[in-house]
Amino acid sequence: MTKRRPVGVEEEFLVVDLESRRLTPLAQAMLDKLPDEGYAAELQRSVVETNSTPMEDLRDVRAEIVRLRRALVSAGEPLGVGVIAAGTTPLTGVDGYTFTPGERYQYLSDAYQFLAQEQLICGAQVHVEIDDRDVAVLAAQRVEAWLPPLLALSASSPYWLNEDSGYASSRALAWQRWPTAGPVGPYANAAEYDRTADDLVASGVIEDRGMVYFDIRLSAHVPTVEMRICDSCPLVNDVVLLAGLFRALIIRESEAVEKGEPPRGEERLALLRAANWRAARSGLEDDLLSPLTSRPMPAPQLITWMLDDLRPTLEELGDWEMVSELADQALRRGSAASRQRGALAMNGRPEDAVDLLLAETREG
Incomplete structure (x- = not known):
């Protein structure tokens, strides 16, 4: 029986003034x-x-996310602010571009200039526990080809600097500008991975290993693998879906490594980057690239196939029923990017798209 591994979630939220619907620098308050x-x-x-x-049962993961969100919303309401879980916001405003005080944030501002100044993007990161770092680094590379569909499921950032970017995830493109963002490999073992991380710090391009921003990375401090490719998601169920899929992928590929099975997914860097770009452009509303062949497939068809491919692992984990239902819901709704565009198109008001995000984030 495949053992469940604890899974944890980090979510980033944009803080907006409830009257103007624009960003406001009141996170610390x-x-x-x-x-x-x-x-x-x-x-x-x-x-x-x-x-x-970190929790083992996805129902507990969901309850924990809801608890954290409710407390956040409750803290903001007396201040006249709300939070939206999205990769970017339809409305920015000059007040949103204010750095948090502190030595590290000052370093980021000085070293990276407009990359830091435009870092008004939010992601959802998922951590899965895995003890053997050699297995972890090999499994991470095998999972990379399967991450673009997860980006597409999360796509929630069609707007960039108050304009429609033409992409479902403008956040994904903005994030790729950072010097260590992107695919992780290739590495033969954890020692090679760690040596590269140390060399990046020694190069002076980054300050420490916390700034290794690979799409999927190993923690330097705890035995986990972290997925960093996804937008923040307004709906809690979509976050739980991502957590369930990513855990199943890590477990399946870890077991395949231990059995000595060859990788099944695309490993060529150029095609991995192309698949990530395609997912950021399309979301759930157009083609994605197959993890196996790199050929285009309609997003709903690809994600349905991916679910079937993962079904044995999901069933062993006891997650199949929940994950398949959440995936069906996500495909029927369409991406958060599409929903925002629909809300704005009704009356031509970006405020309506912000209201949609506020409601979805609050209600889960």
Whole structure:
């Protein structure tokens, strides 16, 4: 029987004024009303982060995400602010571009200039526990080809600097500008991975290993693998779906490594990058690239096939019923990017798209 591994979720939220619907630098005022555990500041003062306690049961993961969100919303309401879980916001505003005080954030501002200044993007990161770092680094590389469909499921950032970007995830494109963002491999073992991380720090391009921003990375401090490719998702069920799929992928590929089975997914860097770009462009509303052949397939067809491919692992974990239902819901709704565009198109008001995000984030 395949053993469930604990899974944790980090979510980043944009803080908006409930009257103007624009970003506001009041994240710290909200944090002052919240416990230290589970909540953190980010580079921009209009962004706040939550960190869930790792859980084995996806129902517990969902309950923990809901608990953290409710406390965040409750902290903001007396201040006249709300939070939206999305890769970017339809409305920015000059007040949103304010750095959080602190030595590290000052370093990021000085070293990276407009990359840091435009870092008004939010992601959802999923951590899965795995003890053997050699297995972890090989499994991570095998999972990479399967991550673009997860980006497509999360796509929630059609707007960039108050304009429609033409992409479902403008956040994904903005994030790729950072010097260590992108595919992880190739590495033969954990020692090679660690040596590369250390060499990146020694190069002076990054300050520490916390700035190794691969799409999927190993923690330097705890035995986990972390997926970093996804947008923040307004609906809790979509976050749980991503957590369930990513855990199943890591477990399946870890077991395949231990059995000495060859990789099944695309491993060529150029095609991995092309698949990520395609997912950012399309979301769920157009083609994605097959993890096996790199040929285009309609997104719903590919994700349905991917679910069937993962079904044996999901069933062994006891997650099949929940994950398949959440995936069906996601495909029927369409991406959060598409929903925002639909809300704006009704009356031509970006405020309506913000209201949609506020409601979905609050209600889960």
